[in-house]
Amino acid sequence: MKEFIGANQQPMLELIENLVNIDSGSYLKSGIDKVGEILAEEYKMIGFETEVHEQEVFGNNLVIRHPEAEAPEIMLIAHLDTVFPEGTAEKRPFHVADDLAHGPGVIDMKASHATALFAIKALMDSGSSAYKNVVLVLNTDEEIGSISSRSLIEKVAADKKYALVLEPAQNGQLVSERKGGGKYFLKAYGKSAHAGIEPENGASAIEELARKILKLHALSEPEGGITVNVGLIKGGTSVNTIAPFAEAGIDLRIETPEDGERLDRAIKEICSYTETPGTTVELTGHITRPAWVLTDAARTLIDVIAEEGMKLGITLSHEKSGGGSDANLTAHIGIPSIDGMGPVGGNAHQETEYLVVSSLTERTLLLANVIERLSGK
Structure with missing residues (x-):
């Protein structure tokens, strides 16, 4: 999988560029839906199916799984919306300078969509069946509190063993608790x-x-x-x-x-x-x-992720964040949850927002390995 992901860094960056250059602020339904349609088509090309949960005001929420995923145990959550107003992408489009990629929403969290997609592609390419143990929820209003998507997230999460939330690893670390x-x-x-x-x-x-x-x-x-x-x-x-x-x-x-x-x-x-x-x-x-408080079950999940990180030469710790995410919702209903599973970057919600390009393949491989480990494959 390492070789496959490494060979696909450029296609990953091209997908991120495509997504970043589409304005998708929380209240811009047309832009969010366009981003969602691009990703749904990407998953369709590898045999996955998308359920579209249409919204009148906000963007359409998506639930994506393989048709042979009968009872998937792992839930991946990634949001499609950003905080930026219409016109921002035109003013400062995606660009790469040295090892940093810039653009509105590049780290929060359009790069994470490439991470999820190519982790699944890597599993499929390797012959692992762990991709059938995954269901993805791509929601459209996380930046304003997941107003319309909370019930969907909780419904999909209800029978899952794990929830992996693909918010960025802004300090290179996992997030285990949030206000x-x-x-x-x-x-x-x-x-x-x-x-x-x-x-x-x-x-x-x-x-x-x-x-x-x-x-x-x-x-x-x-x-x-x-x-x-x-x-x-x-x-x-x-x-x-x-x-x-x-x-x-x-x-x-x-x-x-x-x-x-x-x-x-x-x-x-x-x-x-x-x-x-x-x-x-x-x-x-x-x-x-709801406040997200660390549980023993989540600690066990963190240990698994940290062990997989060590195999890749990544030392992972975990921290508490003052901001909220969709992990608050899954943890609240008792699902062991971990956040910060996206690539490394920083300055989210700012003009200087950035993705560390070299972390893209590294964190994609980590995600693929964690999915495989949790699936017992």
């Missing part, structure tokens, strides 16, 4: 009035929202890894008008499932009443990603 998080949206309603002539006849939605923001931020417990952040606010109609409406977007980060339950109750309690006469508030949202 959980929630997204909430608070709307405040008041009554407009002229700020100079009759302010007493108005009720300021902005004032009420400001009072709420202070209380929400006070819920943060930095020493315990809990943060509540109001990252977006807007409202009002003009500077000389008492604001009849205002709204805020709230981000919650938690360390444990228990933290999530407690903070969810606290946020809802704060938003259950008003302090500014004449105003009302409306809260929506919930915990979108």
Whole structure:
């Protein structure tokens, strides 16, 4: 498999270039679907079948498996969306400089699609039947919390023995735990009035929202890894008008499932009443990603991956990340999960995002070997 993967580095880079040069921000359905269609065709050419789970707003989620995969035990998860707006690919298209490849979404996570595809091709080329033990879920809204794909991911994962999530190895290491998080949206309603002539006849939605923001931020417990952040606010109609409406977007980060339950109750309690006469508030949202805590079963999976890494001269450790991923979802329902199974790179979500090209074949071989090992082949 090493020889096969090494000989296919250029085709891997060409596939990545093709994917990177298509804008596929989370809300750009046309671009995401185009990326998905390219990958579905790649898998079709090696005999795999794709179930298309159509979405009206977001891109279509894909479930890919070989027709002879009767009860696959390994789930691979990779997302098709990026964080970048339409037009980004044209402004800074894929390019390689020395050992680094650049472009929007190159490491988060379009390179990972090449890793998955060519790991499976390598297994097939070697005569191993382990490729029949794999099902892939390519989802389309990971960057915004897997809103539409969570139920599909959990459904596919339910009877699996392992979940391998192909987020990048940004420090060259595996990810074994992640913070959980929630997204909430608070709307405040008041009554407009002229700020100079009759302010007493108005009720300021902005004032009420400001009072709420202070209380929400006070819920943060930095020493315990809990943060509540109001990252977006807007409202009002003009500077000389008492604001009849205002709204805020709230981000919650938690360390444990228990933290999530407690903070969810606290946020809802704060938003259950008003302090500014004449105003009302409306809260929506919930915990979108449960906290992922390392389990003994996941430790065993990590040991297997680390052993396979040592055979390739790769020393792998594992770490906790403050960001969320789809591994939060599979781990939450009890499936041993590991993240960071993609190639090495960094600066995700930034203009300087990069893929370490030399890690591409190395991590593809690691993935193929891990799939074979877990399949007992």
